[in-house]
Each structure stands twice: as structure tokens, then as C-alpha cells.
Amino acid sequence: MISAAAGFTLAVGTFVPAAGQSVEETYRDVCAGCHGETGTSEMEGIPSLGGQPAMATAMQLFLFREGRRPDSPMTPIAQDLSNNDLRSFSSLIEKLPPPEPLAEGRDDPAYARGKASAAKHVCRSCHEADYSGRQQMPRLAGQREEYIKMALAQYKSGERVGSSAAMNELMADISEAEIDDLAYFLARFGG
Ligand code: HEC
Ligand code: HEC
Incomplete structure (x- = not known):
């Protein structure tokens, strides 16, 4: 390319x-x-x-x-x-302008499950209440769904390392089904 x-x-x-x-x-x-x-x-x-x-x-x-x-x-x-x-x-x-969140599917059960999961794990304590990110903590709102899913799976398996072990440690307790819901929610959050 x-x-x-x-x-x-x-x-x-x-x-x-x-x-x-x-x-x-x-x-x-x-x-x-x-x-x-x-x-x-x-x-x-x-x-x-x-x-x-x-x-x-x-x-x-x-x-x-x-x-x-x-x-x-x-x-x-x-x-x-x-x-x-x-x-x-x-x-x-x-x-550059932040990406537009996906508009479709905000009424779906997966969105509600992802929202509940994000609240339970307090993702906003680092990524901000509007998931716009802060300092070295990336923006998540409106990010591509499959990219969030891939990132979370890679933190969980240890394939992806970061500036700290925060994400690797956090993902140890989060199931694959929960990863799908979190990605679903975050890709549609905002707007
Ligand atoms: C050939 C396609 C391609 C080009 C050209 C490219 N990127 Fe990327 N970029 C990617 C891919 C794919 C990823 C995800 C990488 C991964 O997960 O391993 C990525 C990831 C990133 C990330 C990390 C984002 C995140 O949220 O984790 C940054 C920052 C980035 N690119 C900046 C740049 C910049 C700046 C340039 C130009 C100098 C550039 N990229 C050119 C394909 C590209
Ligand atoms: C203790 C602080 C902290 C908490 C809590 C936290 N994160 Fe993170 N997160 C980070 C940091 C720091 C990074 C960047 C790590 C790196 O360098 O790769 C990150 C990176 C990410 C990325 C990669 C984004 C990209 O563009 O590459 C995703 C996705 C993510 N976090 C999702 C979540 C989700 C979902 C939750 C809640 C389940 C969460 N995070 C909770 C600190 C945190």
C-alpha cells in the first residue's frame, strides 16, 4: 500500500x-x-x-x-x-474530527449489555465518561467495532502489550461474549 x-x-x-x-x-x-x-x-x-x-x-x-x-x-x-x-x-x-458513531442498533440488547459491562468494569475511569480518551488512554467512542474487538482479544491473550499492563490485567476477567458486547456498545456510543 x-x-x-x-x-x-x-x-x-x-x-x-x-x-x-x-x-x-x-x-x-x-x-x-x-x-x-x-x-x-x-x-x-x-x-x-x-x-x-x-x-x-x-x-x-x-x-x-x-x-x-x-x-x-x-x-x-x-x-x-x-x-x-x-x-x-x-x-x-x-x-481531525472524531469518527461518527454507528447510528443503527442502539436499541439492541447487545448495546444494553455492553453499556452494563462498561459500567461494571468502570472503563470510563480511564477512558473518560464520554469515552473520548485522555492522555495515553485512547478514544473509544465511535471506533470501528471489529477493531475494538480485536484489540480487546489481543490484550486478553497477551498478544498486544501497552504502555502499562492495565488492559491485559483487566481483560483477564472479561469473557469473549462480553468483548463482543463492549465493542458493539462503544462503536455506537456518542453522536
Ligand atoms: C497500509 C495501511 C496503513 C497505512 C498506510 C498507515 N496505517 Fe496506521 N494502522 C494500520 C493498521 C492495520 C493499524 C492497526 C494495527 C494493528 O492492530 O496491528 C494501524 C494503527 C495505527 C495507529 C494505532 C491506533 C490505535 O488506536 O491503536 C496509529 C496511531 C496509526 N496507525 C497512525 C498512522 C500514521 C500516522 C500513518 C501515516 C504515517 C499510518 N498510520 C499509515 C494501517 C495503516
Ligand atoms: C486503568 C485504566 C484503564 C481502564 C480501567 C480501562 N482501560 Fe482501556 N486502555 C488503557 C490504556 C492505558 C490503554 C492504552 C494501552 C496501550 O498502550 O496499548 C488502553 C487501551 C484500550 C483499547 C485500545 C484502543 C486502541 O485504539 O488501540 C481499548 C479498545 C480499550 N482500552 C478498551 C477498554 C474497555 C472496554 C475498558 C473497560 C472494560 C477499558 N479499556 C478500561 C487504560 C484503561
């Missing part, structure tokens, strides 16, 4: 933003193809980024760069990013 877009130096699957190119141009040329022009992803398995707290984005880019979220399309992309690049992408992404 990373084509030899103008303004980029490509080397063994990695790239460095070209000198003189703005972070907006880099986002449009490289990131938008997967994450969407305005930060709302239309592609399965690819998270929406719009409205993510800058610190949460910087942390994830750091984890990709350091190989702590390996085997991801992001690993080579993040490889040659400097700390300054991490900051520039993060502040740009924070200003």
Missing part, C-alpha cells in the same frame, strides 16, 4: 517524511490511504484516528517503532519516524 508517493524516501519498506513536506501533506499522501482523509477509517481492521488524544497516538506510534506491537503494517511505517515526527502526527490527528 505504501507506494512511492512523491516526496518520500522509501527504503526497505520504511520511509522518512521528506524535508520541507508538511505533516498535513505527509498524512494525506501516506496515512490517509488506510486511515481515511479525515481520520475516519472505511477499512476493516484499520482504526479510525480522528480525535485521538495526542499522547495516545504518540504512545502507539512509539510502540510500533520500538517493535512492541510487531507484525503490524504499522511496524515498518513507524520505523524511521523521529520523536518530532511522532509529535507532529499526534497533534495533527488530535485535531
Whole structure:
């Protein structure tokens, strides 16, 4: 997917933003193809980024760069990013509009179950009452359902590690059925 877009130096699957190119141009040329022009992803398995707290984005880019979220399309992309690049992408992404939550299905039993589960596990104590995220805690409201499901399953299995073990520890007590309900709820929350 990373084509030899103008303004980029490509080397063994990695790239460095070209000198003189703005972070907006880099986002449009490289990131938008997967994450969407305005930060709302239309592609399965690819998270929406719009409205993510800058610190949460910087942390994830750091984890990709350091190989702590390996085997991801992001690993080579993040490889040659400097700390300054991490900051520039993060502040740009924070200003993109948050994704629109799914409107359909808010009356479904799965939504009510997910809401109850989120309340029981007090997800909002870290991710905020409106699930917009804070500091290194990502925004969850309106995120793609299958991406939330995948993230939670990976924290539970230990396949995904984070800036802390908070999510891994939390997921130990949460069943697969509950994961489905939480993802259902969060993808539709807000709006
Ligand atoms: C080839 C498609 C592709 C391109 C291009 C791409 N990404 Fe990604 N990105 C992904 C996928 C897939 C994931 C989910 C990775 C995973 O779970 O392993 C992801 C995850 C992320 C995350 C973590 C989000 C979260 O909520 O966990 C950030 C931040 C991110 N990308 C930023 C960027 C930036 C900045 C660029 C441009 C420099 C970019 N991406 C280019 C596919 C892409
Ligand atoms: C103690 C604080 C804390 C609590 C409570 C918490 N989280 Fe998290 N969560 C985090 C942190 C910190 C991260 C980022 C971790 C990392 O670096 O991967 C995160 C990441 C996530 C992600 C990955 C998002 C992405 O875009 O990559 C999901 C999904 C998530 N949490 C869902 C939940 C749900 C659902 C609950 C309640 C069942 C919950 N969290 C409760 C701290 C918390």
C-alpha cells in the first residue's frame, strides 16, 4: 500500500517524511490511504484516528517503532519516524474530527449489555465518561467495532502489550461474549 508517493524516501519498506513536506501533506499522501482523509477509517481492521488524544497516538506510534506491537503494517511505517515526527502526527490527528458513531442498533440488547459491562468494569475511569480518551488512554467512542474487538482479544491473550499492563490485567476477567458486547456498545456510543 505504501507506494512511492512523491516526496518520500522509501527504503526497505520504511520511509522518512521528506524535508520541507508538511505533516498535513505527509498524512494525506501516506496515512490517509488506510486511515481515511479525515481520520475516519472505511477499512476493516484499520482504526479510525480522528480525535485521538495526542499522547495516545504518540504512545502507539512509539510502540510500533520500538517493535512492541510487531507484525503490524504499522511496524515498518513507524520505523524511521523521529520523536518530532511522532509529535507532529499526534497533534495533527488530535485535531481531525472524531469518527461518527454507528447510528443503527442502539436499541439492541447487545448495546444494553455492553453499556452494563462498561459500567461494571468502570472503563470510563480511564477512558473518560464520554469515552473520548485522555492522555495515553485512547478514544473509544465511535471506533470501528471489529477493531475494538480485536484489540480487546489481543490484550486478553497477551498478544498486544501497552504502555502499562492495565488492559491485559483487566481483560483477564472479561469473557469473549462480553468483548463482543463492549465493542458493539462503544462503536455506537456518542453522536
Ligand atoms: C497500509 C495501511 C496503513 C497505512 C498506510 C498507515 N496505517 Fe496506521 N494502522 C494500520 C493498521 C492495520 C493499524 C492497526 C494495527 C494493528 O492492530 O496491528 C494501524 C494503527 C495505527 C495507529 C494505532 C491506533 C490505535 O488506536 O491503536 C496509529 C496511531 C496509526 N496507525 C497512525 C498512522 C500514521 C500516522 C500513518 C501515516 C504515517 C499510518 N498510520 C499509515 C494501517 C495503516
Ligand atoms: C486503568 C485504566 C484503564 C481502564 C480501567 C480501562 N482501560 Fe482501556 N486502555 C488503557 C490504556 C492505558 C490503554 C492504552 C494501552 C496501550 O498502550 O496499548 C488502553 C487501551 C484500550 C483499547 C485500545 C484502543 C486502541 O485504539 O488501540 C481499548 C479498545 C480499550 N482500552 C478498551 C477498554 C474497555 C472496554 C475498558 C473497560 C472494560 C477499558 N479499556 C478500561 C487504560 C484503561
